[in-house]
Amino acid sequence: MSGFDRTAHCRRIAALGGRATLLAHGKAHMAAIGRNGFRVALALGWGPTLAAKLQASYTAKFGRQIVLGPCSLAKARVRADARRIYGGMLCDVPGCLEGGQVHHVHGVEVGNGEHNIMVLCGAHHVELHRAARRSRRLARRGGA
Ligand SMILES: [Zn+2]
Numbered sequence: 001m002s003g004f005d006r007t008a009h010c011r012r013i014a015a016l017g018g019r020a021t022l023l024a025h026g027k028a029h030m031a032a033i034g035r036n037g038f039r040v041a042l043a044l045g046w047g048p049t050l051a052a053k054l055q056a057s058y059t060a061k062f063g064r065q066i067v068l069g070p071c072s073l074a075k076a077r078v079r080a081d082a083r084r085i086y087g088g089m090l091c092d093v094p095g096c097l098e099g100g101q102v103h104h105v106h107g108v109e110v111g112n113g114e115h116n117i118m119v120l121c122g123a124h125h126v127e128l129h130r131a132a133r134r135s136r137r138l139a140r141r142g143g144a
């Protein structure tokens with residue numbers, strides 16, 4: 001036996017937190033949180049993610065079908081339009097000559113106006129989202 005099992009460690013911590021909340025607020029409260037979270041997640045278009053993460057308990061509720069909330073269908077339409085309009089352009093990063101994917105600067109909700117679009121190759125696209133996640137994390141922590 002060697003090595004630190006990070007997944008098991010995190011599961012244990014999460015389970016403890018869950019149990020504490022359960023003791024403090026009761027079963028109905030926990031179920032309400034779960035339902036609420038699920039509904040919100042579906043509306044935001046995380047159906048496929050939920051299905052992948054929850055697997056058995058997801059299929060128990062929804063069967064094999066992936067539920068796409070109204071938002072996610074609308075978003076899929078905007079993304080498809082964006083690919084039609086901007087597809088085939090090169091990456092916006094100076095000097096990069098790779099073919100681009102469409103990135104929505106202020107979110108897909110804002111639409112396909114040119115001010116909201118950046119064309120980025122796969123590598124630069126991933127990099128940008130990674131940087132965005134990092135700065136969101138810092139902001140949550142109260143950093144500048
Ligand atoms: Zn993007």
Ligand SMILES: [Zn+2]
Pocket residue numbers: 091092093096097098120121122123124
């Ligand atoms: Zn690039």
